[in-house]
Amino acid sequence: MTTSYKDIVSQLRTAFPAPVSDRLHDAYFVFSFLRALDQVDALKSAAPMLGTPVTLDYAAARQQRMAEAPSTLEAVTSDLVHYLSGMFIWGHPRAQINVVPSPTIPSIIGGLLPSIYNPNLVSEESSRQVSLAEVEAIAMTAALVGYDPATSDGVFTFGGTGTTLYAAKIGLEKAVRDVRQRGIREPPVIVCSDCAHYACRTVANWLGLGEAQLVTVPTTEDNQIRLDAFAQALDAIVDDGRRIACIVATMGTTDAFGLDDLAGMVRVRDALVTSRRLDYVPHVHADAVIGWAWSVFTDYDFDGNPLGFRLRTVRALAGTARRIRHLGLADSIGVDFHKTGFTPYISSAVLLRDGGDLQRLARQQEDTPYIFQSGERHPGRYTLETSRSGSGPLAALANLRLFGTQGLQSLLGHVVAMAEELREQLEGHPSTTVLNGENFGPVTLFRVYPEGVDTFAVPEQERTDPASRETLLAHNAYNRRIFERIQADALQGHGVVISLTDCYRETTYGEPIVALKSYILSPFSDEHQVKAVLDSIAKARRALATA
Numbered sequence: 001m002t003t004s005y006k007d008i009v010s011q012l013r014t015a016f017p018a019p020v021s022d023r024l025h026d027a028y029f030v031f032s033f034l035r036a037l038d039q040v041d042a043l044k045s046a047a048p049m050l051g052t053p054v055t056l057d058y059a060a061a062r063q064q065r066m067a068e069a070p071s072t073l074e075a076v077t078s079d080l081v082h083y084l085s086g087m088f089i090w091g092h093p094r095a096q097i098n099v100v101p102s103p104t105i106p107s108i109i110g111g112l113l114p115s116i117y118n119p120n121l122v123s124e125e126s127s128r129q130v131s132l133a134e135v136e137a138i139a140m141t142a143a144l145v146g147y148d149p150a151t152s153d154g155v156f157t158f159g160g161t162g163t164t165l166y167a168a169k170i171g172l173e174k175a176v177r178d179v180r181q182r183g184i185r186e187p188p189v190i191v192c193s194d195c196a197h198y199a200c201r202t203v204a205n206w207l208g209l210g211e212a213q214l215v216t217v218p219t220t221e222d223n224q225i226r227l228d229a230f231a232q233a234l235d236a237i238v239d240d241g242r243r244i245a246c247i248v249a250t251m252g253t254t255d256a257f258g259l260d261d262l263a264g265m266v267r268v269r270d271a272l273v274t275s276r277r278l279d280y281v282p283h284v285h286a287d288a289v290i291g292w293a294w295s296v297f298t299d300y301d302f303d304g305n306p307l308g309f310r311l312r313t314v315r316a317l318a319g320t321a322r323r324i325r326h327l328g329l330a331d332s333i334g335v336d337f338h339k340t341g342f343t344p345y346i347s348s349a350v351l352l353r354d355g356g357d358l359q360r361l362a363r364q365q366e367d368t369p370y371i372f373q374s375g376e377r378h379p380g381r382y383t384l385e386t387s388r389s390g391s392g393p394l395a396a397l398a399n400l401r402l403f404g405t406q407g408l409q410s411l412l413g414h415v416v417a418m419a420e421e422l423r424e425q426l427e428g429h430p431s432t433t434v435l436n437g438e439n440f441g442p443v444t445l446f447r448v449y450p451e452g453v454d455t456f457a458v459p460e461q462e463r464t465d466p467a468s469r470e471t472l473l474a475h476n477a478y479n480r481r482i483f484e485r486i487q488a489d490a491l492q493g494h495g496v497v498i499s500l501t502d503c504y505r506e507t508t509y510g511e512p513i514v515a516l517k518s519y520i521l522s523p524f525s526d527e528h529q530v531k532a533v534l535d536s537i538a539k540a541r542r543a544l545a546t547a
């Protein structure tokens, strides 16, 4: 005999939050969450990982089917907790893997509250004050990065790639009259550096421009766009009779924290508009998803150094601020709170210096008959998304409020100080070389060499001399083996988890330079973990020497 649907509904009701005040049921809700956290806690050990490394069995995963009978909240919850086994704990001081922060507790709560009450930012009708929260987070960020909050605007969207997509779409509207109606006939180009994120390529592809329309300009040794080559590229594009959908300045490259000369790029763009009498102004977007947070140092008194950073740290922070302070010159800016703003995924915002630019994306009123009946703010008229979660804005707002500029200065200052400490030690060691010494962020790219290699001369030879190709490749392989050793050790709970990049840059003769990478973002990091990186390297080198 099957159960009546009425019994099933009544059982399932207990799995929903009570719609009216019911303290007993609220307690059950909160307690269920606490139990889940307790179960997660049981997965912790000394290693910077929950549970144990797990081999991922996709074949078994594909065998999963929906059951017939309903399950219980308790069973489902402990089931879900298992999926965290094998996850790195990004906030662990011995995890120095990538630009993934550990979220703060307020930002986690900011992310959770909307998942209970489900505001939809498509319109203020369905999000009420959460719509205000988005406007507040955008205004605070705009002021921080040097926009006028009165005339700029922005929206939260689905990640850093989404921010670049918005920028390129708006730029395309500027470059090609009526493109939304008639489509693209002669596809315009997107211009960025060869260190830009592959999101630029994704956007060229998804906008229907085609990846062939991505023009990548060479970079200098410190991973910034070469301004002379940039100017030449723009000239060549105009000579060819082609249009520019978007120029992307990368303000903090993913691997190395390279910073383009945004002010210089805007100058070159403006000169081009005048000298070539363009009938549109090519849109300049700052992909600052990583670098935006350093805006808190724009007004920092580096001479007085009130927060008391070490001199080496002050120099590094000032070296970044000198580029980031010009963000306000960009027509749009991409910001990831889920990278250097310490929130959960997804919390990304695209800001437009001229808020009116968003109207270039607006749909016709008659195309959206079922929403936007009342009120004044309806982002759904111009966002790509229809449903938009309130989690991103509330998480961002939580941290903007929690940190204040001083808090963010201190946190960023701390992680940069740790990275500088690491560099000092790597530079002082004869077998290691820092590769991105002129990029002053929390990420350090370095190479390790076997005994007897002259690290004063060899790294430079490898980079520039085609005759060194064989040594370069051998040392690439050596660094991969070092990485595997360090990784295996870290997963046993010893040492530090770092990462490896297959191609930090290409040599002048076109081979990839493999590098080890330490990305320090944990507020809990200290000198001990920096020392642990050195110890892990030494141990791996010894193991390879005797292997």
Ligand SMILES: *Cc1c(COP(=O)(O)O)cnc(C)c1O
Pocket (backbone or CB within 6 Å): 158, 159, 160, 161, 162, 196, 197, 199, 250, 252, 253, 254, 287, 289, 290, 336, 348
């Ligand atoms: C991470 C990153 C992106 C992509 O952003 P997501 O938020 O991961 O989608 C784009 N540009 C740069 C420079 C990045 O580092």
